[in-house]
Amino acid sequence: MVLALLMLVAALDARAEAIEVRGFDNPVTEKRYQELTATLRCPKCENQAIGDSNSPIAADMRERVYAQLQDGRSDKEIIDFMVQRFGDYVLYNPRLEGRTLLLWGLPGALVVIGAVVLWLIIRSRRRTQVRSLSAEERARLDDLIDKEGSA
Numbered sequence: 819m820v821l822a823l824l825m826l827v828a829a830l831d832a833r834a835e836a837i838e839v840r841g842f843d844n845p846v847t848e849k850r851y852q853e854l855t856a857t858l859r860c861p862k863c864e865n866q867a868i869g870d871s872n873s874p875i876a877a878d879m880r881e882r883v884y885a886q887l888q889d890g891r892s893d894k895e896i897i898d899f900m901v902q903r904f905g906d907y908v909l910y911n912p913r914l915e916g917r918t919l920l921l922w923g924l925p926g927a928l929v930v931i932g933a934v935v936l937w938l939i940i941r942s943r944r945r946t947q948v949r950s951l952s953a954e955e956r957a958r959l960d961d962l963i964d965k966e967g968s969a
Contacts, residue, residue: 861904
């Protein structure tokens, strides 16, 4: 009986989570909300969008996004507000600016460097040709082989 009760409790999800219900005036605003909550990262969670996170900070961020959408703010204004409050970490795609230039440029530079190195390797291998032994070299090689074979 106790085992059955334990199995029942284990099978049930003990976490009671609040379901957020938000009312939108039009589907465009709702779509913007969905996109913003999918593109902003939760500062507490490990690589999770605020729309997917159950952390209190993500719930607060979703509430702020909703309130700012209702106030008529643009996506850029909302994103700028979140970056000002939480830093660049909340952006899944960092902005292209001086301090993130290396982040955006390094992958392309590594591909170019890799292609150049590969081209140089292929080019050097094509240059090395197998040359034939001269008659004198062939005779010397045969002598060395005969000496080794008889030893």
